[in-house]
Amino acid sequence: MSRYKALPAELDPCARQLVERLRQLKDHGELTMRHLAAKTGYSAKSWERYLGGTSLPPREALEALARITGADPVPLIALHEIAADTWGSGRTRTAVAEPHPTTGKQEQVTLTGPTTPRATTPPATAPAVGRFPHIHIALTAGVVALAVALLAALLLVLRLDEDITPAAVAAPPSTAAASPSPSYTCRISRTDGRWSAGINEGRNDEIVYGATGADVAEAQCLLRRAGISPGGIDGMFGPLTLRAVKTFQQREGLVVDGMLGPRSWKALRG
Template identity: 55%
Template sequence: MTAPGGNMPRREALPAEPNPHAQQLAEQLRALKDHGELSMRQLAARTGYSQKSWERYLGGSSLPPRAAVAALARIRGADPVRLLALHEVAAGTWNNSRTSTPAPAPSPSPAEAPESAASPESAASPESAASPESAESDVLVASGTSAAGAGIGPAAGRSLRIALGAGAVALVLAVSSTVLLALRLDAHEDGPAVASPVPAAVTTSAPAPVYTCRIQRVDGLWYAGISRTPDAEVAYGSTGPGVAEAQCLLRRAGISPGGIDGMFGPLTQRAVKALQKRSGLVPDGMVGPLTWKALRG
């Protein structure tokens, strides 16, 4: 019995069933549906299986197809591997339990036939018209008719219908798996092409500044036109305009610091020590207030 709005009662007890694996599968499917707060109508719309089919699947009176189990796991974001493994075990014991107690093949009752034929929902919904459940029903009805016409017993006819239904579902799953594998391989092959712009971003970094020495004497002091600092301390590893100013003034003093690149490297340090020795300063290789005075004097 369903609750208003197409929802099954969440704690409705499953019927007595000689197949514990199928019962366990139904309980786990019901837990996924309840935790997702999905109505039966929403579940049918998002999986392609009718509400009546899900009532049977979740109630434990009918074993759901593998595709239905995978669809419910997918929309809930759950791992379908464990559920499909349980379904496989349940399917084997389900068929054995059903074939061991022969029963006459079910035929659609007169009350159900007009409902399925003239239902406005099934006529208006292309999903229900082409759903796996309707295809499975067609296979079962057709196989049951041919079995009865050939004089096959009820148990054999039911086994034939089950085999045909399982074969159809297995074919659909095989085709779906092949398509998904091909899509994943294409995405994997296209991966490096998406990540390739990373080196391009490195090449667009800002170029190193270019310094030009413009030596001039102002108020008795020498300047290179890059920095007018009188006491900024620059040492090995420093960079920037202060280093470039010191390099220009070292070159004016006749001591080569290497290039005028604004980077205080070993050549610039060697030139600073030479200037300090010549000026009677401690040759520590650092440009401080006294060394700036010697450079500008």
């Protein structure tokens, strides 16, 4: 099971329950941050914030996690709706642009942090208005002018921040929208008494949980040929492929360790 940092003490109970449930689903599905990013469309950095309790995950991210882990999304959405009303209570909020997994449009995600107490300045002693009315009028006009100038400067800063922040915070298009996984096709053949899927040129390199690439796709094809489904032929050594490998090892009388080493490859190639 993954080891997480303690959740922020000021986190609302509903938000805390939502984050703890997300952690349980990730651990139960034996998913890494890289798997979450690949299968949900939200980056690994985003999932680190969601699971660390520093950012409220979008509803679409919850639905994607529930879909890949086989969980019921209704309780997650209910917790999300309650947490959304109380998230960040007593904490500062910062808007961060983050790409939507399907539309690719930038969406605002709220990050929270402890609120810093604001320093207060004792009010200056007001002049005697009745005695010097002209001074009162001049001071009032000066305060109004200063307030207008400050408001104009603030609006300008906010406008510039809206134009600059998304470009600085959002991931580049090449990484924000994850590239589609390579397409693998099983071309099962038997040469010199050995089975091959025609993907990794007959290599028997050791691969373990979390690996990706042609070697994993070759093993997935051969597992399917052996009558054991590894899920899709996507070249990702995830939970389904791990389960298929262990089932095959048990059936063949091999050490059930979930790793594809020389003996497991030899049995797969038959």
